Amino acid sequence: MEIFEGHVSSPSFKNGVIIASGVFIIYILLNLLFSNKNFYAELNDLAMAFVSFIAFLSIAHAAKVSKVYSQKIYVAWGLLAIAQFFWFVGDFSWFFIETFFKQVPFPSLADLFYLSYYPIFLLGIYFLPKRPxxxxxxxxxxxxxxxxxxxxxxxxxxxxxxxxxxxxxxxxxxxxxxxxxxxxxxxxxxxxxxxxxxxRLLNVNFEPLLLLMVGALIMILSDSIFGYQSMLGTIQNGGVSDISYVIATLVICLAGVLQVNALISNARDDYKISEYxxxxxxxxxxxxxxxxxxxxxxxxxxxxxxxxxxxxxxxxxxxxxxxxxxxxxxxxxxxxxxxxxHSINKDLESKVYKRTEELLNANKSLQNEITERKKIEDDLKIKVELLDTATDSIILHDVTGKLIYANEKAAKMRGYSKEELMKLNIYDLNVPGESKFTGQYIDELMVKGESIFESSQYHRDGTVIPIEVNAKMVAHNKDLLILSTARDITDRKENEAKLRCYREHLEDMVEERTKTLEKTNKMLQNEVDAHEKAEKEIMASLEEKEVLLREIHHRVNNNMQIISSLLNIQSNYTDDPETKHVLRDSRNRIRSMAMIHEKLYISNKLSKIDFSGYVKSITSNLLQSPEVNPDLIKINVDVDDFSIGMETAVPMGLIINELVTNSIEHAFPQGEGNINLNLHKNGETFILTVRDNGLGLPEGLDPKKVKTLGLSLVNSLVEQLNGSMEVEVENGTTFKISFKELKYAKRAEI
Incomplete structure (x- = not known):
């Protein structure tokens, strides 16, 4: 119910319980702290009146909210609120008489309000909506x-x-x-x-009423204790009966809070409460x-x-x-x-069985009929569509020339609509002296059964249409009909006339052209021989250059491997950890560039490198470092299968080397973790993601402004690729780099 939104507010039931518990604790503390004071009786009476007033406000608020939901529930909770109000007035009257008149409040006006509580509470219960x-x-x-x-x-x-x-x-x-x-x-x-x-109550929330019942039962118990103590003369302020009254009143107060919360919840969920x-x-x-x-x-x-x-x-x-x-x-x-x-079940089973059998038989018969009819309709529909989409004129007529069927092409070819054509006779379209749709033709067709011939018919505008006809005799309902398939051959006739003229002219031109071609053929043959010789020389030169270029890549790879080995040997001659770290990082960078020349050396194409294999080689090399335990640090590589040029591969290899090395060295102080390396191509854009589940970057560190060699090198290489880099620090560190392959002047494919 949208009418609740923005108009009703109430503390949650949990908060209500907390508040009620707080009030009860305060009441107990008052009993403990002031039980020996002269004013204790008045203080106890005032506290009980205050608790009764809170309960009245809670029930009254529940009644007000219930009015929006149901008039009957509003009346019932309204009577319960009135009953609670009378109890509050009774408590207050008791306090007033005992405090200001210094009299024993029993019997007094307070008893009138107390005793009014019970019949009004009964009326409230009676007016709750119910099923007869x-x-x-x-x-x-x-x-x-x-x-x-x-x-x-x-x-x-x-x-x-x-x-x-x-x-x-x-x-x-x-x-x-x-x-x-x-x-x-x-x-x-x-x-x-x-x-x-x-x-059997209708559309009434059960939980608030259950709390109301519990409060009323505690109230009965409190009255019983009060009466028994009155009979024995052992009543005292703040005793068991007063504590029981306070508990009963607080439980009734919570019933009102729960009623409001339940109504608001049901309204928001558009939920209808069922009978209970x-x-x-x-x-x-x-x-x-x-x-x-x-x-x-x-x-x-x-x-x-x-x-x-x-x-x-x-x-x-x-x-x-x-x-x-x-x-x-x-x-x-x-x-x-x-x-x-039992009787209903037996009768129902009999009816269900009989009806089921009837439905199965009817369904089977109907299904067969539907299937057959659908098949016929589909066949007819297909045939009609085929005939109407045919490129030839199709006409079915009897021996007298009366049209029985004509497709769209037949009408369009003769300049009529389909309805207009069906009103004509086939003989009305004949051109005298040129058409073969005559009585003699019909006699010959009946003998042969089928005939193909050329004829002429009139167009609607009076022009003559040359046609080629395929006529066939067919039997339908004991009648002989003629199925004629005709094709407009106007274009063919015009082309035949043109072709005859062209043929004569062509024969003259061919004879002249033949002599010219013989002379040209000799010249072309000489040029072909010269081109073949030049092509062989070029291929020999290219093969020589390819061998030379592969040798260059091989020697560059060997030289870089020597440099890497020298750095490795040099690191063995120093005890400074920082120096060892610098030499190891330099060795890995040189190794990543050397791998490119190694891949190009063994590649079929010297202009492109298989980047997927290259990335796997880099990560495998990093895991072979003595400082890395491959059983504890895992590198998961997911790279699309593609090749890129050396201009892009070199900076990308260095970037991957730096980011993976950075994660291995700094992300896992415990020595254990996972690194995910993904490189995918989206159109012309490559997206590189290096993610680890380690400690993450230090707080406040900006990777784009850091002064360390590794990340400075990464920033410089990303700028060289005209790319962009994003860094996320959440459950580890994620570097996301987007770039496009660098475009240089096209080289010859080798």
Whole structure:
């Protein structure tokens, strides 16, 4: 419900529990700190009134929010809010009378408000939306509630009402009435909770009502404790009864908070609350509750009770009769429902089986018919489309010349629409003296069955169309029809005439041209011989240059390997770790460039290098360093299969060498980690990603402004490639470099 948005706010239930717990703790602290003070009774009364007021505000807010959701729920929660308001006024009146009039507040005006709470609470429960019960459901619910109430009346009368009457016989009549009315009100409250438990409520949130029931039960317990202590004269401010009242009021307050939260949540989720009832779990409560009178009966037999043993026994018998009646009614209902279910199930199975068989047969027949009809329709559709898309004129007519069918080409070729052509006779289109659609032609066709010939017909504009006709006799419904396929040969006739003229002219030109070609052929042969000789000389020169270029790459590779070896030997003659580190990095850089010449030396093309293999060689070389444990540091290489020129390969090899070396040396202080190297081509752009799961770059370090040789070299090489570099520091370090292959003057492919 969008109407909730922006109009309703409420603390979450979790926060409500925290606040309620805080209020309860403060109340307990007040009892502990001020229990010996003269003003303690007034302070305790004020605290209880404050808690009641909070509960009233919570229930009233829940009622206000419920109005948007449902009018019936609004009325019910409104009555509950009024009931809580009366309880608050009672608490405040008690505080006011005891504080300002210095009188004992019992009996007083406060009792009027307290006792009003119970019937109004009962009305609130009654007005909750519910599904009407059937007669048998209503009867069973009445029996269950009766068992609970009779058991409760026996207990209350024996332990509270009866003893309280005897205790207050010497008191004024009003005191006696009020003393008895409180436990009777508790029975009214218990009756309301029983109704709430056995009714099938509609569109009502269950959890708030459950909290409301718990609060009411604690309220009944508090009243019972209060009455029992009043009878014994042991009531004290801040005692068990007051603490129980505070707990009950706070639980009722939380019920209001939970109601608001539930309504807001349901509205946002566009959720409709389904019907719910406690009928199933509550169906066992009467049987548990009826045990109480049995214990009361046993207690009375051995210890004596206010009620006579006979009275309790009669009550137990009445409860047993209601329980037996409930069971008999339940068994009858179960048997009736089982019989109806069995009958319905049997009838349904029969109908389903019969209907299923009918549907299967009908479906099979219909499927066959649909398949056949669809096949025919598809065949007809295909045939019509084929005929209409044919490049030739197709006409079907009888021996009298009446048209039966003509395709689109037949009408278009003669300048008519298809409808106009179908109204004509085939003989209306004949050109006298030139057309063969005559009676004699029909006789010959009937004898031969098929004939191919040339003829002429009129166009709609009066011009003559030369056509080539393929005519065939066909039988249809015992009638002989003629299927004529015609093709407009106007272009062919014109081309034949032109061809005859061209042929004569061509013969003269061929004779003259033949003499010229013989002379030219000799000249061309001489040129071909000269070109073949020059081509052989060029190929020999190219082969010589290729051998020379491969030798150059080989010698450059060997020289770089010698430099790498010299650096390696030099590093063995120094003990300075920094010097060793510099020499090792220089050796790896030289090795990465030497690999390019090595790859070009063994490559089929000297202008391109297989970059995928080159990258794998670089990473493999770095893992062979004595300082690296290949079992702990893994390099995962994912490079597309492509070749690039040496101008791009050299800086890219150095960049990869620097970034991987940087990760190996600085990213894994524990000596263990993973490095992912990806190089993919997207159109003309290459994207290089080097990612490790190590410590990451130091905070505040800008890789583009760092002064170290490695990263400075990377920045310089990225700029040389006209590329861009991005650095991410999250769960390690990621370098992402985008560039395009450098374009130089094209070299000859070798």
């Amino acid at each position: 019960l059937k007669n048998d459901e209503r009867f069973n619910s009445a029996l269950d509630i009766g068992i609970i109430m009779f058991s409760s009346i026996l207990v209350f009368w024996n332990f509270l009402i009866g003893p309280m009457i005897d205790t207050n016989l010497s008191s004024p009549l009003l005191n006696q009435i009020l003393t008895v009315y409180y436990p009777i009100s508790d029975l009214i409250l218990l009756f309301a909770l029983s109704i709430l438990s056995y009714r 009832s406690l009928e199933v779990p509550m169906s066992y409560i009467p049987y548990i509750w009826m045990i109480i009178p049995f214990f009361l009966l046993i207690w009375g037999h051995f210890h004596g009770t206010y009620l006579s043993f006979t009275t309790i026994a009669l009550g137990v018998i009445l409860i047993i009769l209601m329980t037996v009646t409930r069971q008999i009614n339940t068994l009858k209902e179960n048997n009736r429902l089982y019989g109806e279910l």
